[in-house]
Amino acid sequence: MKAVSVRPAPSPASPCFVELNAVSKRYQLRAGTDLLALDGVDCAVAESSFCSIVGPSGCGKSTLLMITAGLYLPSAGKVAVAGRPVDGPCPDVGMVFQRDLLLEWRTVLDNVLLPIEVKRLRKADFVERAKSLLGLVGLGGFEDSYPGQLSIGMRQRAALCRALIHDPALLLMDEPFASVDALTREKLGLDLIRLTTEPAKTVLFVTHSVEEAVLLSDQVLVMSPRPGRILRRLDVDLPKPRTLGSRSDPRFHRLVGDIRGAFQAAGVLS
């Protein structure tokens, strides 16, 4: 495999790869009113770590991700990725959304190579890497299929390969497994861990599922209902590598309980 981008060395001044400082986001609505989506969010994600954001619907989780990607600008506060302030689309991220967003008219291989085309790199240099990524997620042999011929789980795996093809340092995922069934979901989660530890990537992962967050993450951020604030920050000290067996660890249950407790205190679960 060919290294595509040189991962910037973490500067000693900011040991965190993703840093949000008092970030607020206010949306201007039509009728002269506005909506406060994020309210003074502080967040720090260490390099090569996996951080989940859990919260109720509409709490601004997706907004947080968009701001980190530089696709939305915050109304207040500062955002930095790899020690550099974010003021436009980040050049070195991969994104995965709830919908796989595969282009129906391209083969699986050409879908995975889309970022290479957009970045005007030589496609031929990345075909091998694309094939090996597809092989890693169990899609070997499906290179020339069209997305319409794949199941939802397979499509989402192809979307994951597309997010990784240019070897981005940061992976931003917005409820990527929300539309797949429970069994596939756990399998995809563990696939994801495998793909993002070697080579190590920083992952920001938005999810509804408390269990999924604990199973996959090094750190879990619990968000309040709108306007979104960080209610709690939990370090997950489950042993690695994580397996489906990690779920029976007593620490897993304690963490899940803690997060539910935080939601309960905020009046989300009643």
Place this chain on the structure above:
Amino acid sequence: MREARLNATVILVYVLALLLWQLAGSAFSVPAFILPSPMAILQRAARSPGALAFHALVTLQEVVFGFLLAVLTSIPLGILIVSSRLLERLFYPLLVAFQAIPKVALAPILVVWFGFGLTSKVSLAFVTAMFPIVINTVVGMAQTPEEMIHLMRSLGASRSQIFLKVRLPAAAPHIFGGLKVGITLSMVGAVVGEFIASSSGLGNLLLIANNAFDSPLLFAIVILLSLLSVALFYAIELLEALVLPRPLRRKALDFELAARA
């Protein structure tokens, strides 16, 4: 094999229907000026193939020019409407209001502007064909989900890359749907234009045949008009098959079936 039998059945049904028409005409002694028999129509057409061909070519020319003009203006117009809020506000209500005008009502104005020649018919064919092409382009361009645009922007894509790699291909099946409706409508426009003021074309010949009580010729012209429309429709379909990748062709077919249902 099954395909061949299916086709044979279809042809057989058509032949039987024609035979029935032929026999019913003589059995119930329907006057030829009300419903001429298929044989009478065919014989009438065979008597003046040159005239039919000449007038058909005139009409075909009007339709094709009008349609091409519609394509060249409507697709860019649709794209502009989608790409800018200002242009949407500016053009969209105007477009809907324009569509509310029966195009026939425009014909006299167009004749005043462009005279009795080719131009007035081309312009009527053009305005009748525009609407479905613009609307389908707008609908097609709006197919791309917001997240896909975000994804492209996060990769550093330019506006033109987003347009060429995502929006336009996603819109293509819809645009082709609009073209198919547009080409048949532009035939309507051209013939109506010929009714209002013309010295040639199948619409003109139709009026002449009508004044002469030449029913077989009337029917021959109507059938010829239908054949021309069908041929143009399938020409677009052929182009679609050549241009669109396979998964999108299937999608285009789904749209058509949904529209027919």
